[in-house]
Amino acid sequence: MSERITHRLVEVPGGRIHVAEQGAGPLVLLVHGFPESWYSWRRQLPALAAAGFRAAAIDVRGYGRSSRPPRVADYRLLAHVADNVAVVRALGESTAVVVGHDWGSPIAAATALIRPDLFRAVGLLSVPYAPRGPHRPTDGFAAMGGDEEFYVSYFQAPGRAEAEIEPDVRGWLAGFYASLSADTMGESAGESVSFVPRGGRLRDRFPKGVLPSWLTEADLEVYAGEFERTGLTGALNRYRNVDRDWEDLAAWDGATITQPALFAGGSLDPSTTWMAGAIEAFPRTLPNLTAAHILDDCGHWIQQERADEVNRLLTDWLRSLG
Template sequence: MGEPTQRTIKANGISLNVAEQGKGPMVLLCHGFPEGWYSWRHQLEALAAAGYHAVAPDMRGYGKSDRPEAIDQYTILHMVGDLVGVLDAFEVKDAVIVGHDWGATIAWHTARLRPDRFRAAAILSVPYRPRSEARPTSVMPQTADAQFYQLYFQEPGVAEAEFERDPRATLGAMLYGGSGEGAAAIRASAERAGRTVGVGMVSRKDGMLPKVQVPLPSWLSATDLDYYSAEFARSGFRGPLNYYRNIDRNWELMGAFEGVKVVVPSLFIAGDHDMVIAFPGAAEHLANMKQFVPQLREIKILPGCGHWTQQERPTEVNAAIVEFLRSLPG
């Protein structure tokens, strides 16, 4: 099938780098944190082989795409606008949207707000979450010694300093720590030490990254890690972290859409070792999802799989997405 090709497009007033492969109806792939178009390398090829035009942008702030400086340029409405802009740049009427991690949240809202342009949604890792009653950061866990990682990300410059010191070590630690293998190892070592693991908690004293070198997970090659490292060495972490700095602002903005459901056919896939599925309240979101996503076709849970769903389990994820695409009307 050849390799994906990359080019720069104009979308929603900024330049986005996109990787694409194949011909046919468009499938738009939205990555999460801390990744890039490259996290979809296995899906681009499989979707192209199945007769689709797979398009994976470096999302705003990432890779070779534009990285606006101002924090307020990274709201959920900017992201939805970027994806509508991608369809316009390619002059296509509609597409199926696929999202993982932050890209999952963005894809849910894109399908929800623009069902005229996005005819179906396949979402990985992050279930649909209705708007909370309270401002999100006000209810995130924190203690005298530790805080939830999304709180750690709020102060501009702090997480950037830790992560940019050695991008390769940062990405290696995050990709291993969030994977099925990493999650199992962390849990086992906590059990041996007789302590519980606070999901997503960051030490106020030591920061987020482990002080020891971690192994490469089996699904990630040294070449893959080199690619990610070079991207982040060039682009830095400010853009990606700015997504988190808009969590409360997004909550304010989305009040306007209270009660709007995701009405397009949808598929949800996650690993049973995914830290997002372990977050407080996640089981409830999974159980109630059909209330907010009435055309949810299936919730597929992959045993032993961690957070990096499409990279850890490409064969199962590709098969599930292609089957879902082929089941859609028209």
């Protein structure tokens, strides 16, 4: 087993993807969400390696050392699927398990859905699988906020969220992480922070001056340093493709994912509570779901908030796959 995390850049159709990897054995591809990086899997890489797996955590396109294509359309789900396929090929593997968190979860689900020949199982953290539905996503998001604006709608216009975040990247990240962490949610309880007052800013509802227990000052510096260097546009462009994804995935409307699957979410995570209907539909949408867990008193950043527990759930599930 490798004793340390190694880093490389691999070529993909859209440029390059940065991969952090550790261990030897069956490949497990780890896909992060917003606003994070490969570093969100820092506690999973050594645990999976110790369990006999080759763990590879990528910087999703638009993040970190991976390419940042210029067009919004370059961040559609199909492009992320192509990146994942190319990474597996570049690592010399013929199959992999893909595991995603936050936006990485829909990316992982689409990857498993579209390329079942290459991805033999899928793990979804925090965001449950929901097949493509009948309605354009931005129409649904526009109806959610009432007198306020749902954060995904707020992120749609290029430059708008960047103008809020980029003058104080470190402070914004600290507040956003705290807003969705179990031990620092405070009065926001993770819900109100997902809505923006008309004419206001998302950060106006962040807890002030607190860091969640899972995030050290050094950890925050890693995240902030990456986004200070890259900016936020590449990361935010994922949100700006939800309608394009809906159009791209028309051939998979209502489709099930047939590979063995795992889901784990936090009981205090809005992604879990808002999408309770998607979880209830798992017998139909994930017919080979082999492990499902809701972690009590856990927020959104599940693999960082409850690293030891998530490591155990992941390794037990991966070993069960054979």
